[in-house]
Amino acid sequence: MLLRFLEQQPAICAALLSGEVRKTEKEVCTLSEADITSAEEIVNALKPMKVATLVMSEESSPTISVVAPLHAQLIHDLQESSSDSTMTKEIKSAICLDFSKRYLDDEQKEILYMASAIDPRFKALPFLSEDKRQDIYVRVIAEAARSQQRETDADIVPLPNVEDIPVQEDISAGPSKRPRDSFTLADLLGQTYGGAVRPSHKKKNTHDQAEEEMTRYKEAAPMPLAGANPLDWWKQHQSEYPLLSHLAKRYLCIPGTSVSSERVFSTAGDIITTQRSALSPEHVDEILFLNKNLKIK
Numbered sequence: 001m002l003l004r005f006l007e008q009q010p011a012i013c014a015a016l017l018s019g020e021v022r023k024t025e026k027e028v029c030t031l032s033e034a035d036i037t038s039a040e041e042i043v044n045a046l047k048p049m050k051v052a053t054l055v056m057s058e059e060s061s062p063t064i065s066v067v068a069p070l071h072a073q074l075i076h077d078l079q080e081s082s083s084d085s086t087m088t089k090e091i092k093s094a095i096c097l098d099f100s101k102r103y104l105d106d107e108q109k110e111i112l113y114m115a116s117a118i119d120p121r122f123k124a125l126p127f128l129s130e131d132k133r134q135d136i137y138v139r140v141i142a143e144a145a146r147s148q149q150r151e152t153d154a155d156i157v158p159l160p161n162v163e164d165i166p167v168q169e170d171i172s173a174g175p176s177k178r179p180r181d182s183f184t185l186a187d188l189l190g191q192t193y194g195g196a197v198r199p200s201h202k203k204k205n206t207h208d209q210a211e212e213e214m215t216r217y218k219e220a221a222p223m224p225l226a227g228a229n230p231l232d233w234w235k236q237h238q239s240e241y242p243l244l245s246h247l248a249k250r251y252l253c254i255p256g257t258s259v260s261s262e263r264v265f266s267t268a269g270d271i272i273t274t275q276r277s278a279l280s281p282e283h284v285d286e287i288l289f290l291n292k293n294l295k296i297k
Contacts, residue, residue, distance in 0.1 A: 002039045009036070038087055045091040048077050056257050061229050063256030065119035067103075068112040072127035075099050114140055115251040118244065119230050120223040137214060144210040144243040147250070206243065213241045267291055 005012070015021065016028050031039070052070055056063050078092045078099075103109055113136045116122040125133045204212070223233050230252060238245035255261070271287055272279060279287075 003043050005031075006036070006039060006043065041085055041088050042091065045078075045088045048074055049095070057259045059260050059263070062115075062119065062231065062252040062254075064112070064254040065115040065122060065230065065252060065256075067256050068109075068116045069122045069127055071099065071103060110136075110139065111251075111254075114143070115254065118248045118251050120217075120220070120233050121225055121228070121230060123218060123222060137218070140244070140247065141207065141210045141214050144213070144247045145206040147246055148206045148210070148243050210243045213244050217241055217244055264288060264292065 013030070016030055021028060052074060055066060055070065075096055078095050080089045080092055084092070103112065113125065113128065113132075117125055117136050117140050125136060128136065223230065230248070234241075234245045234248045234252075268284065268288060271291075272284060
């Protein structure tokens with residue numbers, strides 16, 4: 001509101017000074033020069049908050065990974081400086097005091113840090129200390145290995161025991177003949193020479209594979225901040241980092257704010273009107289899904 005007023009200030013002043021306005025109004029209330037200066041200071045002090053709000057309101061790009069770096073950057077940018085006015089210092093102090101009370105839970109911070117680490121834009125984690133940064137990398141590796149192991153265990157289907165499978169005898173074929181015992185070279189040397197040649201190196205376990213992927217992931221060039229989507233990046237590189245890409249899907253799908261869900265309720269309010277009150281709940285769900293997911297060129 002203040003920004004729009006400052007942009008339209010010349011037009012507002014010209015309108016208030018016109019003769020027609022002076023005839024109808026004896027006293028025209030407007031802002032003084034000191035008020036305008038204060039409004040400019042407020043707009044400048046709150047500009048980082050406006051940018052942060054727009055960033056966190058995105059729907060097409062992940063937002064959970066932006067929370068930790070954005071929180072740290074705002075606290076850094078909103079520190080008082082010697083050139084700030086008294087009002088600007090008070091605004092920055094109030095914002096930083098409120099920020100210091102947020103994200104204090106260790107489990108919550110760990111989720112935010114791991115989401116930032118799996119985002120190719122913020123994988124360097126410069127807002128953390130070196131010890132904490134390495135600890136997050138270790139946790140990401142362990143989580144990626146555990147996820148893969150759980151999937152592997154879930155895919156293993158136990159085969160039925162052959163002895164438990166009933167065998168139906170063919171009565172029309174007559175009594176079965178007793179098979180003759182035959183001994184071949186395979187009976188003697190099959191266990192030693194029957195298998196394929198095994199490579200000499202050991203197969204890497206999931207933890208070693210996740211650690212290797214993390215090393216290559218950290219060495220890769222970071223993704224630019226402007227005009228790039230981490231989901232597209234992981235889609236292009238999921239064959240290079242199969243374990244980390246699976247973990248990225250789990251973390252980056254978490255919305256950082258409730259903006260998207262509130263927009264769904266607003267869209268539902270636009271769909272369900274008095275003229276469309278006969279819509280069934282199933283049709284409303286389908287219309288909402290198409291509205292949010294169908295991309296029409």
